[in-house]
Amino acid sequence: MTARPELELVEGFERALINHRLRMVYQPKVRLRDGALTRVEALVRWDDPQFGSVEPSRFVPLAEKHGLIEDLTQWGLRTTLRQWLKWREEGLDTCLAFNISALSLEQLDFPDLVERMCRALDVPTDRLVLELTESATQPLIKLMDTLTRFRIKGIGLAIDDFGTGYSSLMQLRQLPFTEVKIDRFFVSDAVNSQESRLIVRAIVDLAHGLGLTVTAEGVETREQLQSLSELGCDVAQGYLISQPLEPNALMAWKQEFRGRWPGLIEDEGLALWSYVEADSLRKR
Numbered sequence: 505m506t507a508r509p510e511l512e513l514v515e516g517f518e519r520a521l522i523n524h525r526l527r528m529v530y531q532p533k534v535r536l537r538d539g540a541l542t543r544v545e546a547l548v549r550w551d552d553p554q555f556g557s558v559e560p561s562r563f564v565p566l567a568e569k570h571g572l573i574e575d576l577t578q579w580g581l582r583t584t585l586r587q588w589l590k591w592r593e594e595g596l597d598t599c600l601a602f603n604i605s606a607l608s609l610e611q612l613d614f615p616d617l618v619e620r621m622c623r624a625l626d627v628p629t630d631r632l633v634l635e636l637t638e639s640a641t642q643p644l645i646k647l648m649d650t651l652t653r654f655r656i657k658g659i660g661l662a663i664d665d666f667g668t669g670y671s672s673l674m675q676l677r678q679l680p681f682t683e684v685k686i687d688r689f690f691v692s693d694a695v696n697s698q699e700s701r702l703i704v705r706a707i708v709d710l711a712h713g714l715g716l717t718v719t720a721e722g723v724e725t726r727e728q729l730q731s732l733s734e735l736g737c738d739v740a741q742g743y744l745i746s747q748p749l750e751p752n753a754l755m756a757w758k759q760e761f762r763g764r765w766p767g768l769i770e771d772e773g774l775a776l777w778s779y780v781e782a783d784s785l786r787k788r
């Protein structure tokens with residue numbers, strides 16, 4: 505992108521932030537054991553009259569680069585915590601997953617700020633999980649102090665996009681994470697590739713050994729859901745389960761999904777296999 509359009513986009517983003525034209529959508533995550541809703545991930549959306557619908561993968565890095573990430577994080581977190589209160593009033597007490605730029609973690613007082621925001625809105629800190637992605641310039645190990653402070657406050661920490669980029673198995677042991685999110689590359693590859701299955705199995709075994717929850721992200725097909733379930737993942741998230749939803753659509757989705765879940769997890773392959781096996785046993 506040339507300098508001028510980038511600057512125009514940044515200015516447009518700043519205007520949208522100031523004028524409350526950003527919004528949050530929420531993608532459900534479900535437990536593979538029984539299909540229960542475990543939490544929702546907040547994802548920011550920007551629909552602009554001039555630029556159209558701009559993807560977060562485009563504007564979040566720009567916000568980081570141009571000093572706007574803290575404002576985005578604070579707006580997003582406040583919006584998400586307020587939404588949690590509305591859901592709770594409606595009788596839905598779920599957990600929240602919130603994406604944090606590794607840049608925000610460079611401030612040592614950031615955990616205090618997050619805790620104050622939770623307190624001010626009366627949201628228990630154990631309902632919040634922060635999702636972090638490792639990058640070349642911000643190795644998470646350098647942020648150990650800040651990460652530990654979050655854990656002391658009862659806030660959960662998930663390592664996002666695990667298995668690609670810079671994340672390594674070693675970090676799981678060294679850093680105080682509570683959850684690992686397996687990148688969607690492995691989720692789609694696990695159906696056909698023995699190597700990917702081995703990698704997922706290794707991540708799951710190590711994560712479980714360390715007491716962490718494993719989430720498979722980007723689950724789009726029943727085959728993927730079933731293989732990730734067989735590989736021992738605890739939680740699934742992706743378009744098969746639900747697209748990111750407007751806040752007022754969550755209750756209706758929960759109702760609809762309860763009816764849809766048994767058909768998703770029911771293992772036709774396995775059922776067929778046991779039938780064949782029983783048949784061949786009879787022949788013996």
Ligand code: C2E
Binds near residue numbers: 547564637688
């Ligand atoms: P992420 O945290 O890895 O979020 C998952 C992305 O995958 C989201 O894209 C989501 O809409 C998309 N997704 C979910 N299920 C599926 C699926 O089954 N298939 C496929 N192909 N995609 C799926 P989105 O909303 O465009 O966000 C992209 C990235 O932008 C996020 O990746 C996250 O790193 C960042 N981001 C989003 N919202 C925020 C935010 O509020 N703050 C910060 N700092 N970053 C954010």
Ligand code: CA
Binds near residue numbers: 545603635664
């Ligand atoms: Ca995420």
Ligand code: CA
Binds near residue numbers: 664665685687721
């Ligand atoms: Ca991810």
